Amino acid sequence: MRKKLLAANWKMYKTQEQTANFFREFIPMAAAHTRDEIVICPPFVDLQTAVNAASGSHVAVGAQNLHWEKEGAFTGEISAGMLTSIHVTHVIIGHSERRQYFNETDDTVNRKLEVALENGLTPILCVGEVLEEREAGLTEDVLRRQCVRAFNGISAKKAAKLTVAYEPVWAIGTGKTATPQMAVDAHLVIRHEAEEAFGEDFAQSLRILYGGSVKPDNASALMSEREIDGALVGGASLDPISFTKIMNY
Numbered sequence: 001m002r003k004k005l006l007a008a009n010w011k012m013y014k015t016q017e018q019t020a021n022f023f024r025e026f027i028p029m030a031a032a033h034t035r036d037e038i039v040i041c042p043p044f045v046d047l048q049t050a051v052n053a054a055s056g057s058h059v060a061v062g063a064q065n066l067h068w069e070k071e072g073a074f075t076g077e078i079s080a081g082m083l084t085s086i087h088v089t090h091v092i093i094g095h096s097e098r099r100q101y102f103n104e105t106d107d108t109v110n111r112k113l114e115v116a117l118e119n120g121l122t123p124i125l126c127v128g129e130v131l132e133e134r135e136a137g138l139t140e141d142v143l144r145r146q147c148v149r150a151f152n153g154i155s156a157k158k159a160a161k162l163t164v165a166y167e168p169v170w171a172i173g174t175g176k177t178a179t180p181q182m183a184v185d186a187h188l189v190i191r192h193e194a195e196e197a198f199g200e201d202f203a204q205s206l207r208i209l210y211g212g213s214v215k216p217d218n219a220s221a222l223m224s225e226r227e228i229d230g231a232l233v234g235g236a237s238l239d240p241i242s243f244t245k246i247m248n249y
């Protein structure tokens, strides 16, 4: 059985003070929760606050992006080593908002994935189709392409910590959720690509999360699917009570 991972992607929300307030409320509610892994991904400037607040608990802290170089003249960027130096353990890579608004490509996603794995971070690689692609029947092609290019040149051994999140772009922040069956179908495509790239054992242990308008009232239906290994939650993760309800699906 794959242990489910419930990840909060806060996007560009919360100051340090708001981050501390969230953890003050959330940590006691998460203290006894060992069924699933929990990770909170706040903005960069809140990471240290989150790491401090989560220390001694089993709640992990992740970043929302990283740069593939170790250091250098890359204004505004953050490296994997900078993240691990403050005990950040996870990193979201290739979120559709970064692909859409910040010119992230399959190639940069591949470089980021490689460097995250090299540095011992657990990457949460995001893939997913936009509405026009789904309507044109291209969902499988898009998922295949994104996976093949992201996995390019990475060995199964190196990829051990890989986690993938299927996030249909049309479901993000729209209140439209993929049905559990739609998510399952997409996850099977992704798992197949992982098998092609890394082998059957790897594919069977790979965790594939669903993301896109996960809320307290739809979390149970999604999480009861054996093929869905967790959730990547945006809006509904900002409130500790709402995220706790999702955690307790």
Ligand code: 13P
Pocket (backbone or CB within 6 Å): 009, 095, 167, 171, 172, 173, 174, 175, 211, 212, 213, 214, 232, 233, 234, 235, 236
């Ligand atoms: P919402 O849960 O707000 O739809 O966001 C999903 C998401 O993009 C998580 O990465």
